[in-house]
Amino acid sequence: MSNETIVLHEDTRSGNCYKIRLLLAHLGFPYERRQYDILNGGTRTPEFLSEVNSNGRIPVLQVGDRYLPESNAALWYLAEGTRFVPEDRFDRADCLRWMFFEQYSHEPNIATLKFWKVFIGQENWTDTQRILATSKKDAGDAALAVMNEHLEGRQYLVGDSLTIADIALYAYTHTADQADFDLKAYPYVMAWVDAIALEAGHVPMEA
């Protein structure tokens, strides 16, 4: 990796930002943090949109004077060439498979429901949110079921050591109870969550 300064543009409450902090902790890599309040439009200001991310989202990984949006792209940038990305070509792509699964089938359901429940509050939901909550709950359960089936007899999602696929999916799985998902229904997922928290170098979300 380059010697340029790494700055994480983040909101500490976001699981997508936590992924990157968790990987950086495992890597022991120094970085700066810049905080934004996503609940009050902190990532929709003219300055943020023009300088950091025109898509108005965090996290963004700043590398020198270049900006990299998308949490899982940041994981890849930081982890490539380390033990957190597999050496085998198929396994490397399989890591990305789980990371795309996370952003398509897992995060839009489990993270969004957590956000609505914890930060917006069910009493403030719009009619659309009320309608969507049911399908997001079903789709989130389907995603957890896919993980549970895969993790039966496996310690990690890909290969036999911790990769960025585990880190990406850990972020919103380990707090899925806050979105009213019952991890007890997914025993292999629960064992995997518990084991990841015991990895040397692990840091909790609140760190």
Add this chain to the structure above:
Amino acid sequence: MSNETIVLHEDTRSGNCYKIRLLLAHLGFPYERRQYDILNGGTRTPEFLSEVNSNGRIPVLQVGDRYLPESNAALWYLAEGTRFVPEDRFDRADCLRWMFFEQYSHEPNIATLKFWKVFIGQENWTDTQRILATSKKDAGDAALAVMNEHLEGRQYLVGDSLTIADIALYAYTHTADQADFDLKAYPYVMAWVDAIALEAGHVPMEA
């Protein structure tokens, strides 16, 4: 890449499957194709779920006896080490940034609306689909605006040649009119779409 046989499990009508055919055409790489009818539960059969993809989706890239779901993971597997993935570390991650953007901010809006309009038919929509269509149209337009701003003064999304980021986003952008998006409002996107179709090795979606 290995010498194992490549099989694409697909539905020809899916833009996510087309991405892979387009890349394989550029690579001139031989492969087999296996068709499923997504409109009639072809990817939800017990055989498909147990052998090909427990998440019930196509495309899946089969490499020998291993199965790789997620269209953009398949692009990475096939393109790594070729001219369709940049050599620079930051640019490589930036390619993934646009591919995660595609699966999070673009495809769930533009591809889903196309599917609902072309394959389900507006007269058959549920109340939920009717409510969601408006927010998906707005979010799809926001995604096209992000691309348009980025493509001003650029020929490609990343670097100065065609990469899998372009291939991933081309798939559903070039048919966005079928989802009632007006590409004339995004002139840099329109120029980029036109230019990609003129690249040597290009094949249309219907091929």
